[in-house]
Every structure is written in structure tokens, then in C-alpha cells.
Amino acid sequence: MSNGSEHDLASVFAALGDATRLALVTRLLAAGALSATTLADGQAISRQAIVKHLQVLEAAKLVVHERHGREVRYGLDPHRIKEARAFLTAIATGWDRALDRLKSLVETA
Structure with a gap:
């Protein structure tokens, strides 16, 4: 992984590290593109x-916006989500391999 893509992924995880932003991403995932006004409805x-x-x-390139007349709608950018998912999958795969090796060592000891 190059330094640029590491920085990009770090910005993704930093952005998702806030509970409000995580809730916004979850809401956009469920509802699709929404305006800031709609996203603010019912929020504290x-x-x-x-x-x-x-x-x-x-x-962090997780969200894109599009203007529709006077309204701006925000939606998720699936490319960045896929990159973060691939990174987490690689980590999970690495851990699975390490645990399999540990299991083999323990069973042969």
C-alpha cells in the first residue's frame, strides 16, 4: 500500500471515528441521497x-454532493467504502492465518 492510499484510508477511519458522522453514513446508506435539512430532522x-x-x-471522499436547484443532496461514494472494506478484509485474513498457525503450533506441542 502506498503512502497516499494509507493517508486516504486514515482519513476515512478518522471521519468514521465520530459517532455523529458514523450515524450520518448509516442513514445515507439506508435512505440514499438526502439534504442536510432532512439529515438534521430529529437530530439533537x-x-x-x-x-x-x-x-x-x-x-475523506466518503460522501459526494449534488445540487438540485436550491437543494444540495449528499450521498455515499461507494468506491471509498470498498477500499476501506478491502483493507479490513486483508487485516482479518492476516489474523485468521496467524491464528491458524498458532493453533497448529499448540496442537503439535
Whole structure:
């Protein structure tokens, strides 16, 4: 993995490390593209705070926005999610191999 892609993945996990942003991603995943106003409905924080969180998610390339007249809708960018998923899968595979080796060592001892 190159330094640039490591930095990109770090920004993804940093963005997802906040409970509000994680909730926004979960909501966008379930509902598709939504406006900041819709995302703020029923939340304990303001629309402006939601927009700031969306900007962090956009900087991490997890979210993209599209203007529809006066309304801006935010949606998930599946490419970045796939990259993060591939990284986590590689880690899980590495751990599985290490545990299999440990199991073999314990069973032969």
C-alpha cells in the first residue's frame, strides 16, 4: 500500500471515528441521497453542524454532493467504502492465518 492510499484510508477511519458522522453514513446508506435539512430532522444538533460533519465526510471522499436547484443532496461514494472494506478484509485474513498457525503450533506441542 502506498503512502497516499494509507493517508486516504486514515482519513476515512478518522471521519468514521465520530459517532455523529458514523450515524450520518448509516442513514445515507439506508435512505440514499438526502439534504442536510432532512439529515438534521430529529437530530439533537443543528443543520449547520450536520453540514460541517458532511464536509469532513466529503474531505475523506466518503460522501459526494449534488445540487438540485436550491437543494444540495449528499450521498455515499461507494468506491471509498470498498477500499476501506478491502483493507479490513486483508487485516482479518492476516489474523485468521496467524491464528491458524498458532493453533497448529499448540496442537503439535
